[in-house]
Amino acid sequence: MQDLVLKDCDTFYGKAQALHGVTLSVSVGQITSIVGRNGAGKSTLLKTLMGLQPLSRGQRLMGDNDLSDRAPHQLNKLGLAYVPEDRQVFPNLTVMENLAVSTFAHRTLEWSADKVLELFPRLGERRTALGGVLSGGEQQMLAIGRALLCNPRFLLLDEPTEGLAPIVVEQLVKAICRIRDAGVGVVLVEQNLSIPLSISDTILALETGRVRWAGPAGQVRDTPTLLDEFIGV
Numbered sequence: 001m002q003d004l005v006l007k008d009c010d011t012f013y014g015k016a017q018a019l020h021g022v023t024l025s026v027s028v029g030q031i032t033s034i035v036g037r038n039g040a041g042k043s044t045l046l047k048t049l050m051g052l053q054p055l056s057r058g059q060r061l062m063g064d065n066d067l068s069d070r071a072p073h074q075l076n077k078l079g080l081a082y083v084p085e086d087r088q089v090f091p092n093l094t095v096m097e098n099l100a101v102s103t104f105a106h107r108t109l110e111w112s113a114d115k116v117l118e119l120f121p122r123l124g125e126r127r128t129a130l131g132g133v134l135s136g137g138e139q140q141m142l143a144i145g146r147a148l149l150c151n152p153r154f155l156l157l158d159e160p161t162e163g164l165a166p167i168v169v170e171q172l173v174k175a176i177c178r179i180r181d182a183g184v185g186v187v188l189v190e191q192n193l194s195i196p197l198s199i200s201d202t203i204l205a206l207e208t209g210r211v212r213w214a215g216p217a218g219q220v221r222d223t224p225t226l227l228d229e230f231i232g233v
């Protein structure tokens with residue numbers, strides 16, 4: 001299966017450079033976590049993968065295909081789905097309508113609304129509730145479910161567990177592992193290390209828009225202080 005790769009990429013907001021020569025490789029059926037402090041460039045890296053931030057230098061590749069100049073909707077068709085930090089659930093649509101929006105837009109193969117409800121039983125209990133009244137955890141489940149209905153090969157998640165109760169975090173982490181087991185390549189942005197350490201195959205630490213460390217999560221598990229310099233508060 002083809003890897004998703006960013007190669008030596010620079011990204012700017014106006015004149016301010018947010019990413020400096022970042023290289024990242026993501027495999028299907030694996031979890032790759034991006035960690036780093038506030039403002040390190042984690043969200044920018046996800047947005048750059050998804051085409052929401054232009055590449056000023058460098059390449060976006062899927063296998064041998066150069067996708068550097070593709071727009072987000074084209075990347076979505078090619079198998080990338082993105083769940084932003086603020087989830088962007090439609091507040092005036094019900095849970096099922098939020099899912100239907102994605103089903104209308106994509107010819108889904110692997111994933112169906114039923115499969116999403118099986119992954120997140122809580123959404124089934126809340127199927128007629130409006131998006132705007134859902135709890136943070138329920139919104140996150142809905143946002144992930146909606147992204148899965150694009151049938152992605154790669155799922156980009158920006159701090160999916162931020163601010164959620166431990167029991168909800170546990171449910172989301174289990175679901176993320178099941179999504180990985182279904183063959184999806186998951187890119188997970190997290191500010192601290194605990195979840196990345198427990199479930200990732202690969203970890204990449206960013207600091208001020210630069211990759212400071214990247215390698216197997218097992219290496220960080222063996223040497224827990226390895227990334228202290230680049231994360232922590």
Ligand code: ATP
Pocket residue numbers: 013016018036037038039040041042043044045191
């Ligand atoms: P956080 O954990 O706070 O979300 P982050 O690691 O995701 O942080 P980014 O949001 O990617 O970091 O920000 C990286 C840098 O780019 C920061 O210096 C930030 O101020 C800047 N930045 C982010 N978004 C914009 C924007 N829309 N316009 C200008 N600068 C931005």
